[in-house]
Amino acid sequence: NAGVTQTPKFRVLKTGQSMTLLCAQDMNHEYMYWYRQDPGMGLRLIHYSVGEGTTAKGEVPDGYNVSRLKKQNFLLGLESAAPSQTSVYFCASRRAVEADEQYFGPGTRLTVT
Amino acid sequence: AQTVTQSQPEMSVQEAETVTLSCTYDTSESDYYLFWYKQPPSRQMILVIRQEAYKQQNATENRFSVNFQKAAKSFSLKISDSQLGDAAMYFCAYRSARLHRDDKIIFGKGTRLHILP
Numbered sequence: 266n267a268g269v270t271q272t273p274k275f276r277v278l279k280t281g282q283s284m285t286l287l288c289a290q291d292m293n294h295e296y297m298y299w300y301r302q303d304p305g306m307g308l309r310l311i312h313y314s315v316g317e318g319t320t321a322k323g324e325v326p327d328g329y330n331v332s333r334l335k336k337q338n339f340l341l342g343l344e345s346a347a348p349s350q351t352s353v354y355f356c357a358s359r360r361a362v363e364a365d366e367q368y369f370g371p372g373t374r375l376t377v378t
Numbered sequence: 379a380q381t382v383t384q385s386q387p388e389m390s391v392q393e394a395e396t397v398t399l400s401c402t403y404d405t406s407e408s409d410y411y412l413f414w415y416k417q418p419p420s421r422q423m424i425l426v427i428r429q430e431a432y433k434q435q436n437a438t439e440n441r442f443s444v445n446f447q448k449a450a451k452s453f454s455l456k457i458s459d460s461q462l463g464d465a466a467m468y469f470c471a472y473r474s475a476r477l478h479r480d481d482k483i484i485f486g487k488g489t490r491l492h493i494l495p
Binding site: 298300305306307308309310313323324353355357363364366367369371372 | 387411413420421422423425428430469475482483485486487488
């Protein structure tokens with residue numbers, strides 16, 4: 266049982282390049298989330314999904330797109346990377362049960378130069 | 379909109395001593411969940427403790443306990459017998475108890491805890 270995994274763990278992009286971050290969970294969780302973590306800012310929600318085929322915007326969605334074609338995967342895309350998107354990105358998932366907590370992946374450190 | 383405030387960006391405590399991390403939140407809801415997460419240098423987010431707002435009894439997990447004051451909208455974390463492995467960033471988080479399609483968890487900005495040997 267791998268839990269929540271993220272690919273890649275590190276990436277350096279040039280401004281304007283595109284990339285996709287992959288989040289996978291093997292716990293059959295309905296809900297999945299993408300956060301970014303910046304120094305002094307805590308975790309901020311980018312996008313989330315409450316089920317396969319559904320997505321919704323979080324607090325800071327601009328510049329990102331997401332897709333959830335399969336229940337176990339949640340993809341985060343950057344179409345044209347900007348230096349402001351340099352951050353650590355975390356994926357999380359949880360069951361559709363009221364009291365359940367979120368389970369986090371190990372994070373992806375992205376640097377945009 | 380709900381907000382979570384952690385007023386202490388950094389704290390230090392001597393090993394084996396007790397330390398309390400503060401968290402306040404703002405909400406108009408009556409039913410919700412509160413969490414404390416720990417993020418060690420490995421970056422992995424780990425759940426420390428959870429509190430359901432409808433429960434008056436404070437949650438405890440071994441050396442970790444909370445002081446939940448619903449009227450004051452306060453949710454502090456107490457760490458007893460501090461250990462070197464407790465050194466980490468600690469995040470307070472809020473989530474509505476309503477299972478609806480607008481599911482979000484709100485995090486505070488974190489408190490970095492240093493353990494002094």
